[in-house]
Amino acid sequence: MNSDNITDISNGLANFSLNDNHDDASQQSQFRSFDPEPPPAPILHSQGVIAMDITKQFINAAQELELGQLVKDPYFTLFEAVGALEIMDRKMDSGYLEPGETMDDNYDFTLVLLPEEIIGIIDQLLCHEMAWHQGYPLSQTIFTSLYIDRIMMPAPVTLDQTLFDRSGNAPDEEPITMQILRAYCLGLIKTCFFVNDKVKAEHYYEEEDFVTHTYNRSLLDSIDHAEIVELLDKTVKVIFATDDFSQDMKKTLIARLELRSRFLTAVEVATSRTSPALKLVWTSLGNCIPRIKMSVDLGKPVPSSFSVKLQRKLASTAPPRPIVHVSQESAFEHLENLCRDAVTVVEVLKYYDSRSLLTFVTLFQARKPQPSVYVRTLLQHYLFGDMIMLGKMSIRQILDEELSTMTLPASMLLDRINDEVEVPSDPRFNIATIMETFRSRAADTFIDYMRTICQNRCRIRRTLCHAITDWDNLQLDAEQLDVELQAFTKEVPIFDEIISTEPIYSFPLSSWAYYYKLGQMEWTVQMGFELEVYQPDELADMYWYLQYLARNRSQHLERIRGFTVPNGGGIAASDESIHRHAEYGKAGLFFNFSSLEAAATYGLADALSGLFTVLNRLSLLPKLPRPYGDAKMRYEVRMKPFLGIGLPELVSLENLKQLVEQPRQSILDLLDLAADSAAAAKKAFEIMSRLTPEEAFCQGSHASWLKNVKDCLKAAIFTGITISTVRKAVIAAGNRVELKIKIEIPESGKGYHDWWVVPKASSLA
Structure with missing residues (x-):
């Protein structure tokens, strides 16, 4: 049965009437009519049922509810909820048809498109592809293209089965514009196959990070990527040889095909942890983007080649959803970030030491904007794919180096001879x-x-x-x-x-x-x-707890140092081997750096805790109403991750309030203590900024690490400035209640460092 017969049957079913004897006016069935007015309420005739209008009573009762209060009927179960979904509602029923509407789009695939229209479709497909990378499902992005759907249905096993026009014409008779679009679509689908396959192989969160659901569609699994790359290259040669396009149009079309070919090559090679071309393929892909951005104005959109109706053919139980539209600027920006992050993530394969590896991963994941899900899955693959660290090391090597650096330098416990x-x-x-x-x-x-x-x-x-x-x-x-x-x-x-x-x-x-x-x-x-988990009036408590943890870490480091490095800071004795000298020297560097970093952390945390305590005393911080909780409940929520931990000992709520608020200290005394802590943190960060990559254990990511340290240094400097400004305002106010000062709490991402919330103080005239 051909597609035309299927269309006729679908149209016939849509126009079907239960009573063929009625005249034309009475033959308008529910499938062909639409009444915007709701039907009248049913008239009930029963001695046991008394119908009454409760609209006013319902509105009055709803107005008595507090903001956020929830009323739930315990007997309204999931079964009743699903039963409440309305059939024939366009928002819930994917099979709903408007009057005169059919199930199919009746798009003419024999139509030969202009080159401008080909560019418009290709650019729109690129936007949909980047929307998919950003977390939207295929059903709302790439699978809304009628040309993509035409290629995938039914699942082709050879390139000859992917022609748009299936009237019997040979592949050699395909118009050049349609060959260009088909080659691009094939490359796009196969690229999605490699990306989807890699994401599913690693740890990710469905719907939160990425949607791998293909709705029972095959992403050209049976066609080798080399055939598609060959078709893309062949199409580029055809464009070079033709006289049908201007030179500018040739360059524009070739640039898009080259991007697709390089993208496909990059995702196919990306899973290798030994290929020397890993960085090259991503760099080459990124170099294609500027040429495409310069020629987007040459494209002509073809909105009829995309349809939301295609969702009805997908194996999905979700209600119909609109097509996701991502701007071209946003799509190009996301692709540029993806290429840049992919080039950077390859650097993780250069192993220096275990601490530098952890530093690289931590800083890479903290990049703004955060790397895409696909790049993060590549990072997982490079780190421990097939349970082999970086493709060449065992987890034992990493653990032994960690222990050797921290607690067991040149120890017999790690000697391989024991095995x-x-x-x-x-x-x-x-x-x-x-x-x-x-x-x-x-x-x-x-x-x-x-x-x-x-x-x-x-x-x-x-x-x-x-x-x-x-x-x-x-x-x-x-x-x-x-x-x-x-x-x-x-x-x-x-x-x-x-x-x-x-x-x-x-x-x-x-x-x-x-x-x-x-x-x-x-x-x-x-x-x-x-x-931004914490409210402004909670910052003093949480920064105090941060400095409490950092001080415990500093004390623990000193304890380890006493057992690990002889004489509290020297290296191995003179009769030790060169290898033992190196291990003790590395352990000494680790203790020096970690102690410095811990001191900087608890110094700045202590300064901010004291500053926010003063601001709370002066009522300069906003306090949100909390009708559903008290201090004890908030304390339990904030400390929930640490409630079951034995060491370090959890500070009780009563002790925490005393240690944070310090009621016996005056405001000026608290500000002086905070200023001293900020100055100590500033000095520690300055020392850190002068460390070499080897001393800071950031080999391979020194530039990112140095930027992070300098951002922390800025936070320490401006913390001191804010403390000074508040102190001057307090002194100037004397015995007056109100201070002529304004406090602003910056939003996350708009301060000096995301981990250090430094309030900005400005004097009021």
Whole structure:
């Protein structure tokens, strides 16, 4: 049965009447008529039913509800909710037809388009493709193209089956303009296949990040990409040889075909972690964009070649949705960012050390705008695809280097010779067994942590709130393994009566896990500022808790340093090997940098906490009404990620209020303390900004790291300026209640740094 017969049948069903004996006026069925007026209320005739109009009573009752109050009938279940969906409502029923409307678009695919129209369609398809990359489904973007639908239905297995005109003409007889459009569409579909396949292979969040649903359509799975690239190249040669187009038109069409060919090549090669052409293909793709942007005015839109009706043919239970329209400026900007981020993400394959790797991933994910989902899935693939780190390393190598840098430099616990010992009575055999137990336990937690960093910003924070518990459990497990190792390493404990009357052991494995846990707890709080989770009157509390966590991390670093680096800061003894010298030297650099970074964090956090405490006292911060909660409930919500954590000890609400508000301190005293903390943070950030990539463990991402540090330095400087401005206003006001000063809280992304909310103070005339 051909398509024309199907159209006739569809039209016949749409015009079908149940009573053929009526005249023309009475034959207008519900399928062909439309009455904008609602039908009259049914007249009920029953002794048990009394009908009455409750409209006024309902409106009066609704007005009594508070803003945000929810009234729910517990017996109105999902079944009743689905039953309430209206059939024949164009918003809910994808099969609904307007009077005289048919199921099909009846688009003429034998029509030969002008080259200007080809450009217009291609540019619109590029906008739809970028909309898909931004998270919209295919049903509202690429699959709304009638030409794309024509190629995919039915699923072709050869290029000859992808012709638009299926009246029996040979492929050689295809008009050149239609060959150009067909080649571009084939390249687009195959590009979507590679992108979709890669996203599905990694960790992402459906509907939140990306929609991989293809609605039971095949994205040219049976056609090799090399055939499509060959067709694109062949079409470019045909354009060169033809005399039907002007030179400007030739350049415009060729530029679009070259972009499609390079895009297809890039996504096909991108999964390789060893190809030397990874950066080149993305750079080449980015170089095509300016030429296309300069020629968009030559295109002529063909809106009839896109239709929302195609959603009716897709295997979907969702109600009909409108076509997503993304501007050409936005589409080009997104494509340029994608190419730039793809070029940068390839740099992760250059391995320097484990700390530099973590720095690279963290800074890359913090870029503005954040890298697209496809680039983030490429990052996951490069990091631990097939459970091979960076395509050449095992997770054991990364973990051992982490332990060597932080808690076990030049330690016998990490000696590979232990694995070759097969005598159970040998301590090295038992050490190898215990260490392997720890690695197997820590590997999953560490990889989950790396995978978490590769998500979107909101999801990172949400996942970290749960991951902290995993690191806490890992710390407890590691403590038990540390105790078992003491029997085989014959570790000599330290005795310090100031700290404890009991012998003090190093606990290297649990110390490593505890350091990571503290870092993630800090990060959770800091991302709360970035994502504007906290209200202005809560900033003092949360910055105080941030400095509390940073101080604990600083103290923990000093404890590790005492067990790790001899004499508290030297390197290995002179008789140690060169290798041991290098490991101790690297550990020393790590402690110096991490201690400096922790000091800068708690200094600036302490300064902001004191500043916001003063602003709260002076009633200069807005306080939103909270009719559904109190201080205790807000405290439980903010501290929920840390409620189940044993160390560091959670500060109670009563103690937190005392430590933050410091009622015994005057306003000027609080401002003086905050100014000192801001000055100390400024000095620490200045020192950090002068560190080399090796000293800062940011090899491969030094430029991004330095920009981040300088932004933090700006935040510290302007914090000091704001404190000074407020102090002058307080002194000038004397005993007066009102201060002639205005405080502005910048929105996220508009301040000096997303993690440091620095209020802006300005004097009122």
